Amino acid sequence: MILLPAADELFIPDGDQARQWAEDELSKQAYQAAKPTWFDEWALGVVKWISELFSGKGTGDLAPVFLTIIVLVIVLALVVALLVWGRPRASRSTHRRAELLGERDDRTAAQLRAEADRAARDRDWDTxxxxxxxxxxxxxxxxxxxxxxxxxxxxxxxxxxAAPFPGFADRLHATATAFDAVRYLRTPADEEMYSLLAATDDELRTAPPLEGAQPQTVQAVPA
Structure with missing residues (x-):
């Protein structure tokens, strides 16, 4: 048999005391560990805002109009950029990394010339x-x-x-033939062959290209 305390022996806390007890209980570590962090609350707020934006809740008819305006502004900005600056072209650094004559080589033209001259001094005409x-x-x-x-x-x-330098067409063909003969046919090079190539290269470096000439991609064909 369970004995219950008399009514006059029960302690009933007032409002302030009850609130204090609740705060003390909730301050315990077990309750604090389960409490959402600031990041959890922020993430939930962002998700709620996005869902309301696309569903239109809380914004009436403004959400679809707002999204439409954003899309139109982005499209208009892209169109203006294309009209002003044109199609983006590969940078020179990208050109230097591109495959050239069957090999990938990051060396600049100046570096290649210096190494070619060094090989010429050593009378390594092929290289x-x-x-x-x-x-x-x-x-x-x-x-x-x-x-x-x-x-x-x-x-x-x-x-x-030859398009920007029509006056060099014959010499360009001759230098390309020399390259193919040495590189692929294993024809021994000589000083005269190198001198022609070096002179052509040096003159092209300072020659003004034909006005209005644009680089055109030519499909690879056997040499």
Missing amino acids: AVVLRYRALARGLLERDLIDPAPGDTAQGIARQA
Whole structure:
């Protein structure tokens, strides 16, 4: 048999005392660990805002109109950018990293010329000819005067270069032929071959291109 205390022995706290007891209980670690963090509350708020934005709740007819305006502004900005600046073109650093004459080579035209001259001083004419033609092609590429396709050949580059430099067409063809002969046919190079290539490269560096000439991609064909 359970004995219950008499009514006059029960302690009934007043409002302030009850509130204090509740605060003390909720301040215990077990309750605090289960309390949402500020990040949880922020994330829930963002999710709620986005859902209301797309559903239109709380905003009436403003949400669809607001989204439509944002989309139109973005599209208009892109159109204006294309009209003002045109289609983005690859930077020169991208050109330098692109495959050229069947190989990927990050060296600049100046670096290739220096190495070609070093090989020429050592009378390594094969290496000198190959490097100097690469320097010629890289120099035209850095000036945005040619735009060779991946796998384009020396003759393809020569044909592209002849567009801005029509007066060099025959010499460009001759230097491309020399490159192909040394690089692929294993024909021994000599000083005369290198001198022709170096002179052509040097003159192209200072020659003004034909006004209005634009780089055109030429499909690779066998040399």
